[in-house]
Amino acid sequence: MEEIEVVGQVVGGKVASILVREKSGKKLELGDLLVTEEDGVLHILQVYDLKYGSQVPQSVRELLAGLKLEGYGAGLTFLEPKLRNYVIAEVKAIARVEGKNITIPKTLPSFFSSIRRIRKEDLAFLTKPKHPIYLGKVRSGSKILDVDVYVDGLEVLKHHIVIPATTGRGKSNLVKVMLWSILGQKNFGILVLDPHDEYYGRHGKGLKDHPKAKDNLLYYSSTPPAGANTLVINLRSIAPWHFQGIVAFTDAQQDAIRLYYNNFGEDWIENIIRGTEVQGVAPRTLAVLQRKFDTILGVYLDDSGNLQCRNRVFSDTAGMTTTRDIVNALEDGKTVIIDTSRLLDEAELLIGSIIVSEIFYRYQRYKSTGELDSKPVIGVVIEEAPRVLGQEVLASGDNIYSTVAREGRKFKVGLIAITQLTSIIPRTILANMNTKIILGNELATERHAIINSAAQDLSQDDRTIASLDKGEAIVSSNFTKFAVPIKIPLFKDYIETNSTEEEEKTVFVG
Amino acid sequence: MPKFAHISDCHLGAHRDPILQKLELEAFDKALTKCIEEEVDFIIISGDLFHSNIPDMGVVNLAVKKMREVRDKGIPIYVIYGSHDYSPNKTSIVDILDSAGLFNKIVKGKVENGKLKLEFTQDPKTNAKLVGISARKIGIEEKYFEILDRTSLEKEEGFKIFVFHSALTEFKPDFLARMASIPISYLPKGFDYYAGGHIHKRIEESLPGYGRIVYPGPLFAGYPRDLEQSARGEKRGFYIVSFNEKVEKVEFIEIKICDYLFFDYDASNKNSSLVQRELIQKIKDLDVKDKIVLLRVKGELSGGKTSDINFSQIRKILMEKGALHININRFGLTSREYTSLKVMGEDIHEIESKLLKESIGTVKVSIDSLKGEKGAHLAFELLNALRQEQKPNESKKDYEERVLTQAIEVLKLTEVFE
Numbered sequence: 001m002e003e004i005e006v007v008g009q010v011v012g013g014k015v016a017s018i019l020v021r022e023k024s025g026k027k028l029e030l031g032d033l034l035v036t037e038e039d040g041v042l043h044i045l046q047v048y049d050l051k052y053g054s055q056v057p058q059s060v061r062e063l064l065a066g067l068k069l070e071g072y073g074a075g076l077t078f079l080e081p082k083l084r085n086y087v088i089a090e091v092k093a094i095a096r097v098e099g100k101n102i103t104i105p106k107t108l109p110s111f112f113s114s115i116r117r118i119r120k121e122d123l124a125f126l127t128k129p130k131h132p133i134y135l136g137k138v139r140s141g142s143k144i145l146d147v148d149v150y151v152d153g154l155e156v157l158k159h160h161i162v163i164p165a166t167t168g169r170g171k172s173n174l175v176k177v178m179l180w181s182i183l184g185q186k187n188f189g190i191l192v193l194d195p196h197d198e199y200y201g202r203h204g205k206g207l208k209d210h211p212k213a214k215d216n217l218l219y220y221s222s223t224p225p226a227g228a229n230t231l232v233i234n235l236r237s238i239a240p241w242h243f244q245g246i247v248a249f250t251d252a253q254q255d256a257i258r259l260y261y262n263n264f265g266e267d268w269i270e271n272i273i274r275g276t277e278v279q280g281v282a283p284r285t286l287a288v289l290q291r292k293f294d295t296i297l298g299v300y301l302d303d304s305g306n307l308q309c310r311n312r313v314f315s316d317t318a319g320m321t322t323t324r325d326i327v328n329a330l331e332d333g334k335t336v337i338i339d340t341s342r343l344l345d346e347a348e349l350l351i352g353s354i355i356v357s358e359i360f361y362r363y364q365r366y367k368s369t370g371e372l373d374s375k376p377v378i379g380v381v382i383e384e385a386p387r388v389l390g391q392e393v394l395a396s397g398d399n400i401y402s403t404v405a406r407e408g409r410k411f412k413v414g415l416i417a418i419t420q421l422t423s424i425i426p427r428t429i430l431a432n433m434n435t436k437i438i439l440g441n442e443l444a445t446e447r448h449a450i451i452n453s454a455a456q457d458l459s460q461d462d463r464t465i466a467s468l469d470k471g472e473a474i475v476s477s478n479f480t481k482f483a484v485p486i487k488i489p490l491f492k493d494y495i496e497t498n499s500t501e502e503e504e505k506t507v508f509v510g
Numbered sequence: 511m512p513k514f515a516h517i518s519d520c521h522l523g524a525h526r527d528p529i530l531q532k533l534e535l536e537a538f539d540k541a542l543t544k545c546i547e548e549e550v551d552f553i554i555i556s557g558d559l560f561h562s563n564i565p566d567m568g569v570v571n572l573a574v575k576k577m578r579e580v581r582d583k584g585i586p587i588y589v590i591y592g593s594h595d596y597s598p599n600k601t602s603i604v605d606i607l608d609s610a611g612l613f614n615k616i617v618k619g620k621v622e623n624g625k626l627k628l629e630f631t632q633d634p635k636t637n638a639k640l641v642g643i644s645a646r647k648i649g650i651e652e653k654y655f656e657i658l659d660r661t662s663l664e665k666e667e668g669f670k671i672f673v674f675h676s677a678l679t680e681f682k683p684d685f686l687a688r689m690a691s692i693p694i695s696y697l698p699k700g701f702d703y704y705a706g707g708h709i710h711k712r713i714e715e716s717l718p719g720y721g722r723i724v725y726p727g728p729l730f731a732g733y734p735r736d737l738e739q740s741a742r743g744e745k746r747g748f749y750i751v752s753f754n755e756k757v758e759k760v761e762f763i764e765i766k767i768c769d770y771l772f773f774d775y776d777a778s779n780k781n782s783s784l785v786q787r788e789l790i791q792k793i794k795d796l797d798v799k800d801k802i803v804l805l806r807v808k809g810e811l812s813g814g815k816t817s818d819i820n821f822s823q824i825r826k827i828l829m830e831k832g833a834l835h836i837n838i839n840r841f842g843l844t845s846r847e848y849t850s851l852k853v854m855g856e857d858i859h860e861i862e863s864k865l866l867k868e869s870i871g872t873v874k875v876s877i878d879s880l881k882g883e884k885g886a887h888l889a890f891e892l893l894n895a896l897r898q899e900q901k902p903n904e905s906k907k908d909y910e911e912r913v914l915t916q917a918i919e920v921l922k923l924t925e926v927f928e
Binding site: 186224225226227228229230232312317318319320321322324325328332 | 883
């Protein structure tokens with residue numbers, strides 16, 4: 001019979017706070033996954049706090065320390081120190097495993113039951129879903145188990161994913177790993193609005209190096225490398241509602257925009273820039289709109305009266321099919337990266353708004369015509385999500401991103417929202433984001449916002465989240481039985497081992 | 511100041527109708543006559559000079575006569591293959607006329623160490639340097655662009671022209687949204703002029719890093735849709751470009767050979783007999799004399815079948831009123847009595863392509879290249895190869911062999927049958 005390497009023993013506590021005495025020298029860590037095993041039933045436990053325990057009264061311990069520090073007896077020690085002084089781990093039971101049946105634990109493990117570290121075989125119930133998104137490997141404390149963690153993309157994407165973390169914790173590395181694993185799966189169309197131009201891999205490794213990139217990845221940039229598309233959007237593709245929640249207009253300006261749109265249809269922006277007079281629009285309002293469009297879109301009239309586009313991303317002649325090409329590609333299950341690194345915030349969000357609106361309303365139509373089931377799930381990666389999902393922004397009304405957050409799942413459109421500031425996203429929006437991949441965060445207010453909106457009870461994980469190192473994360477999802485601690489591989493390491501078809505491995509099911 | 515003409519998409523031999531055939535040749539003749547009058551130094555034809563790789567010899571004969579007249583005036587013609595006159599088995603009329611010295615096919619190069627290295631052709635009189643990439647049958651030879659050694663082309667000094675027959679994604683018109691295209695980033699930068707073909711719409715553009723990017727559009731019409739666009743006001747013609755060290759002037763020369771009339775009729779919520787009556791009534795009032803008439807009937811009939819509408823009678827009335835040619839587009843016409851029609855399109859090619867894409871999922875195959883869009887594309891190419899008609903004076907044996915060879919090449923099975 002295999003001998004169990006015991007690392008501790010249950011010595012007390014209650015459901016959410018089981019006390020485990022650490023066996024000396026076993027060095028339990030925050031986040032460690034432990035197991036008790038009785039009659040074929042496993043309880044998976046997780047350490048969320050550590051503290052000292054001692055049989056020696058505090059005053060005696062302080063006296064002994066003083067004697068040593070002040071030179072009265074360097075050789076002084078406790079009698080049987082390993083027995084008298086120890087570490088108590090506070091753990092919580094996160095899963096009960098009985099064969100293939102995984103449930104939330106409703107009983108305590110037996111008093112005094114022995115605890116061992118988790119092993120790969122304990123997680124054999126984790127299988128690779130049919131439409132996998134790879135996240136990393138199961139992590140126990142800082143130790144990595146050879147168990148891959150996937151979530152079922154079809155489910156989690158349409159129910160939105162939020163990735164909260166502060167700078168430098170590996171958000172974009174995680175997203176790159178996820179997108180790499182998705183690329184080529186025809187069940188997903190992914191739109192990436194990339195304000196840092198970091199996903200394609202223009203100057204290093206990136207999604208362009210994926211073996212299926214040629215047929216499944218489109219890259220749009222205002223300065224495209226060979227083979228990539230020029231990001232150029234025709235002014236006629238822009239409708240007034242694309243600005244909603246992206247650019248603030250006064251009531252008078254909105255009325256003017258409506259009048260121009262009613263009068264000139266898709267040529268409304270051109271006519272505003274050209275200063276075509278419309279009854280009911282004050283010259284001053286028109287002048288302000290011209291200035292706004294100059295700032296946001298870079299469109300103006302030159303000295304000869306010709307329409308010019310300063311940043312070349314918006315054009316009155318080129319880019320007639322750009323939006324449609326992108327939406328068609330998404331509908332064909334491809335990944336589309338839009339490099340917006342050279343654009344102002346508003347222009348970036350506007351482009352996203354144009355594309356997301358097009359795909360969202362197209363999918364709404366598919367639902368009404370009964371075609372939606374055969375269409376891929378669309379995911380929209382949006383960086384610095386509070387720019388469009390923040391309380392302050394939404395106070396003036398919804399935009400397409402918040403509409404997707406609230407209603408997208410009905411139409412198979414979801415967000416992958418990346419943020420440093422979860423706390424300023426309204427709870428109503430966060431509640432709709434059913435998967436949270438939580439990376440390290442040193443800001444207590446942010447941790448609380450994350451914990452309060454998590455799919456599982458993470459009320460005791462505040463310290464654990466604070467202590468997450470770069471690349472370490474916790475996956476909390478309605479589609480997981482428990483919050484899974486993971487280690488995300490470095491993208492460059494991951495792609496080296498995943499440039500060919502992946503082998504079947506023991507994996508986590510979402 | 512030196513100048514050249516840029517012509518594209520002549521599609522000679524596209525039409526079976528004698529009137530249209532005459533008009534397409536007339537447009538070609540008129541354009542080359544204008545080139546002679548304007549004393550251009552050379553002419554670029556950026557693909558699809560002919561509508562097929564082996565066009566009707568009568569058409570070829572007339573075209574050759576005109577091109578010889580141009581050549582005899584000392585005006586060289588530089589050409590590339592288009593998607594129509596490309597021949598995978600190297601028997602294109604373009605090659606024959608190139609060999610005969612009538613014009614100069616400028617696509618020259620070789621693949622070295624995985625890179626396509628193109629050679630410039632220098633016009634002896636103006637020293638302009640031309641280089642180009644031909645198209646292939648249906649769609650784009652994207653592979654050529656992928657492996658193109660752009661750096662060496664960009665380093666070349668002098669006045670440079672890049673000739674190509676591909677749709678550029680950035681400039682695709684709205685009605686060609688689904689057309690296969692390449693991004694402009696595949697083209698070498700720094701050329702003075704990019705002479706495009708394939709898009710049947712006039713386009714003059716520029717983007718940072720690139721000189722003038724010009725598509726003249728068809729000289730007359732390769733498809734009924736071109737006629738429809740002409741009838742809607744799209745001007746047809748070609749460009750004359752003046753240059754010194756840089757492009758100085760780009761001028762569009764309109765070639766107008768006839769008048770058009772476009773008539774759009776919406777049959778939605780009307781039954782077939784009402785549509786018949788209304789159409790006859792309406793066309794009686796039209797002035798169609800000596801005009802190409804484009805009649806588009808669209809919408810869903812509330813009753814009756816589409817075949818109940820006697821379009822022959824409508825055609826006859828229009829002919830009697832003196833119309834030059836009548837094209838009736840009823841691809842957008844459906845009836846509630848028929849529910850099986852799932853796709854709509856503006857021409858046969860588009861409808862076929864959509865139908866194949868819609869249907870490919872119902873065919874169970876194990877090979878990846880036969881699935882999805884790739885499979886539909888292959889089926890479309892095969893269909894085109896198999897439905898070619900026998901040429902005049904072509905023996906049955908030669909015809910069968912030609913069709914078979916092309917079908918085998920489409921299927922990439924040449925080595926198997928060798």
